[in-house]
Amino acid sequence: MTNKYMYFVANWKMFGELNSLNSLNKVIKFSKNFKKKSIKIIYCPPATLINSMSKMFKNSKIEVGAQNAHESDNYGPFTGSINSKMLKDVGAKYIILGHSENRKSGETNRLINLKIKSALKINLKVIFCIGETLQEKREKKTIKVLNNQIKSGLKGITNKKDIIIAYEPVWSIGTGLTPKKNDLFKTIASLKKKNKKLKVLYGGSVNPRNISDLKSINNIDGFLIGGSSQETKKFIDIIKKTYN
Numbered sequence: 001m002t003n004k005y006m007y008f009v010a011n012w013k014m015f016g017e018l019n020s021l022n023s024l025n026k027v028i029k030f031s032k033n034f035k036k037k038s039i040k041i042i043y044c045p046p047a048t049l050i051n052s053m054s055k056m057f058k059n060s061k062i063e064v065g066a067q068n069a070h071e072s073d074n075y076g077p078f079t080g081s082i083n084s085k086m087l088k089d090v091g092a093k094y095i096i097l098g099h100s101e102n103r104k105s106g107e108t109n110r111l112i113n114l115k116i117k118s119a120l121k122i123n124l125k126v127i128f129c130i131g132e133t134l135q136e137k138r139e140k141k142t143i144k145v146l147n148n149q150i151k152s153g154l155k156g157i158t159n160k161k162d163i164i165i166a167y168e169p170v171w172s173i174g175t176g177l178t179p180k181k182n183d184l185f186k187t188i189a190s191l192k193k194k195n196k197k198l199k200v201l202y203g204g205s206v207n208p209r210n211i212s213d214l215k216s217i218n219n220i221d222g223f224l225i226g227g228s229s230q231e232t233k234k235f236i237d238i239i240k241k242t243y244n
């Protein structure tokens with residue numbers, strides 16, 4: 001796993017304020033001293049911090065992403081919404097779309113498809129989340145659900161070079177549970193077989209304790225990290241342990 005390109009994406013969710021940025025000096029320092037060239041660190045804070053974070057990371061290799069956006073390409077009467085173009089304007093290069101926490105509050109595959117198209121149009125790279133629920137896993141529907149989410153989410157999109165899949169089983173997000181090694185290997189292999197050239201990240205309770213196990217699944221292109229990314233030390237630990 002040490003010689004391929006690895007992504008470490010921090011998903012801060014609805015956590016963080018200006019004060020929280022102080023701890024990022026450590027990660028900037030770490031990334032400057034870290035010898036591995038084939039590594040991408042991407043921070044996805046709440047929209048309120050994208051501008052400040054981009055400025056902070058300006059002279060480093062760390063990039064910034066957003067966590068969601070409205071599907072419209074243009075300005076419009078959508079109170080409380082922000083579109084991809086506005087997020088790019090303040091420094092986002094990536095965007096997480098299709099996260100299960102947003103699917104839970106009503107985002108459909110069709111809406112996610114529109115959001116992905118809108119983000120790609122202005123050249124944001126998309127971290128497209130997919131994942132099965134516990135019920136679907138129990139019914140052995142994982143692969144079917146994932147294929148369906150990809151098919152609908154990427155409908156009409158021919159150029160997929162700016163799309164990264166993040167496989168996040170819904171039952172593993174924030175729970176401390178992770179899939180069995182063999183299951184995860186097989187799921188990722190199946191996704192890659194069907195979606196040639198697409199990178200596939202894993203997300204769901206990644207932490208400094210389970211990273212040694214997860215990194216040994218050698219078809220994963222990186223990790224989408226929620227809770228553990230909110231503490232800089234844990235996030236750095238995860239990266240270090242991936243290469244140990």
Ligand code: PGA
Nearest residue numbers: 173174204205225226227
């Ligand atoms: P978690 O979240 O690492 O806290 O499980 C991952 C995510 O939701 O992206």
